[in-house]
Amino acid sequence: MRILIAEDEDDMRDVLEAYLTISGYEAVTAKNGAEALDKVREGGFDAAVMDIMMPVMDGVEALKRMRDEGNTVPVLLLTAKAEVRDRVAGLDAGADDYLTKPFAMEELLARLRSLIRRGTPGAPDTVRLGDMVLDTRQGILKCVNSIALVSRETELLALLMRSTDRDLKESEILSRVWKDFEGADGEALKLYVRYINGKLLSVGACFRVEHRPGGMRLCREAEK
Amino acid sequence: MDHGIYGPYADKLKDVLDIVIGAVKSCGDSAAGPHGEKRYEHIEGRVKTEESMLGKLSRRCLEATAENALTAVYDAVGVRVVCRFIDDVYLMADLISRREGIRAVERKDYILRAKENGYRSYHMIVEADTPFPGPVGGKAFYAEVQLRTIAMDTWAALEHEITYKRDISRRDLIWEELKRCADELAACDVSMQAIRDMIRESGERTDG
Numbered sequence: 429m430r431i432l433i434a435e436d437e438d439d440m441r442d443v444l445e446a447y448l449t450i451s452g453y454e455a456v457t458a459k460n461g462a463e464a465l466d467k468v469r470e471g472g473f474d475a476a477v478m479d480i481m482m483p484v485m486d487g488v489e490a491l492k493r494m495r496d497e498g499n500t501v502p503v504l505l506l507t508a509k510a511e512v513r514d515r516v517a518g519l520d521a522g523a524d525d526y527l528t529k530p531f532a533m534e535e536l537l538a539r540l541r542s543l544i545r546r547g548t549p550g551a552p553d554t555v556r557l558g559d560m561v562l563d564t565r566q567g568i569l570k571c572v573n574s575i576a577l578v579s580r581e582t583e584l585l586a587l588l589m590r591s592t593d594r595d596l597k598e599s600e601i602l603s604r605v606w607k608d609f610e611g612a613d614g615e616a617l618k619l620y621v622r623y624i625n626g627k628l629l630s631v632g633a634c635f636r637v638e639h640r641p642g643g644m645r646l647c648r649e650a651e652k
Numbered sequence: 653m654d655h656g657i658y659g660p661y662a663d664k665l666k667d668v669l670d671i672v673i674g675a676v677k678s679c680g681d682s683a684a685g686p687h688g689e690k691r692y693e694h695i696e697g698r699v700k701t702e703e704s705m706l707g708k709l710s711r712r713c714l715e716a717t718a719e720n721a722l723t724a725v726y727d728a729v730g731v732r733v734v735c736r737f738i739d740d741v742y743l744m745a746d747l748i749s750r751r752e753g754i755r756a757v758e759r760k761d762y763i764l765r766a767k768e769n770g771y772r773s774y775h776m777i778v779e780a781d782t783p784f785p786g787p788v789g790g791k792a793f794y795a796e797v798q799l800r801t802i803a804m805d806t807w808a809a810l811e812h813e814i815t816y817k818r819d820i821s822r823r824d825l826i827w828e829e830l831k832r833c834a835d836e837l838a839a840c841d842v843s844m845q846a847i848r849d850m851i852r853e854s855g856e857r858t859d860g
Contacts, residue, residue: 572765574766575835622846630764
C-alpha cells in the first residue's frame, strides 16, 4: 500500500513517514501542496495524508485541483485549527476524512485503514505516460491508434505505467493484479506481458515491458 | 473495349491480375509453417470496373486517359491477401516485395497507423513484370496488394457496407460502435498472436 504524506513541518513529516513505514506502508513524502499534487498526478497511491496549512500551495487548494482533475485517491486532511469552517472547507473540497492536531498515531492508522477499506478507486480514470493514454474505465489504450484491453490487462498496464521509476517484482504484480485469483503464477503473468507488449506495438507506443534482474518495468524502447 | 478507359491494355489486365495472384500464392505456399500451416487464408483479386476507375480519376481531377488510369492511379489491378495472424501479414508482405519480378514501390501500414475510423490493413503498391508491353514503360504494370487478418477483413466488409449504403439511420452510432469493434478485434489479433508465440516457444523447448 502506497501512502502520500504531504506535510511542511519536517519533524511531523519524519514521524509520519517512520510510523507508516513501520506499519507496513510504503510512504512517499511531499513538503507542500504543489509537490503533493505533482506526486499524486503520477498515480499509484492508495491514500494520502495532507496537512491543510502548507506553504506554496495549501492542502485544500491541492485537494481541490486533484479532484478537478478527476483524481479520486482517498484523502485524510490534517488540521491544526479546530475551526469548523476549515473542516467544512476541506470536506467540501473533496476530503474523505480529517484529523485535528494533535492526534494519536493509532487513530491516524485506523482512519487510513477505514479509508482504504472503502475501496475508493485510488486513481483517476486516465493514466498518461509519454504520448500514451490509458482509459482505465473503458479499457482503451490510445497512442497513434487505439486498442481495447480486458480488465486484467488494464490493471497490469496501469500499475506498470505508474511505476516506471522502479522494477516490479513478480510477487508484487501477482498480489496486486491477480488478487482475486489464487492460482495465478509467473506463466500467466508472462502471457499477459506478451499481450501488453503486443498492444503497445499495435498502438504505436514507444514503450515496452522489459524483464530486468529486479523485476519488470515499462521502458522506452531502445532506439533501433 | 478499345474505347474504354483502359484503352489498349483493357484485355491484358485480367492476365496481369492472374500473374500477380499467382506470384502471391506461390510466395505463401513456399513459406508454409513448420507443420504445413498456410500463411494465408485466401487470396482474391479484381480489375477495377471502368465506372469506378472513371469516378476515381474525376475525383482526383485527372484526365480520363488510359495512361492516367494505369500510372497515376495504382489500383486498376487489386489483390487482397487475408491471413490468420498479424505476423503472417508481415511475412507475406516481405516475401512478396522480395519476389523476383515484383518490386514494392510504396507501402502504407494501416495496421501500425490505423485510419481514424479504425480501418486496419497493410497496403503495398507493386510493379509487376508481365509478358505484355505495359503503360509504365517496359513490360511492367502497377497493382495494389492489400494484406490483412481475417478479423480486419470482416471489419472492412462492414465498413464497406456502411460507406456505400445511403439511407442508414443512426450512422453516428454505427460508426462509433464500428470504431469500438475495430479496437476489440485488434486486441483479439494481438492476443491470438501472443498465444501462438507462446505455444511455439514452449513447443521448441519440449522438442529441444
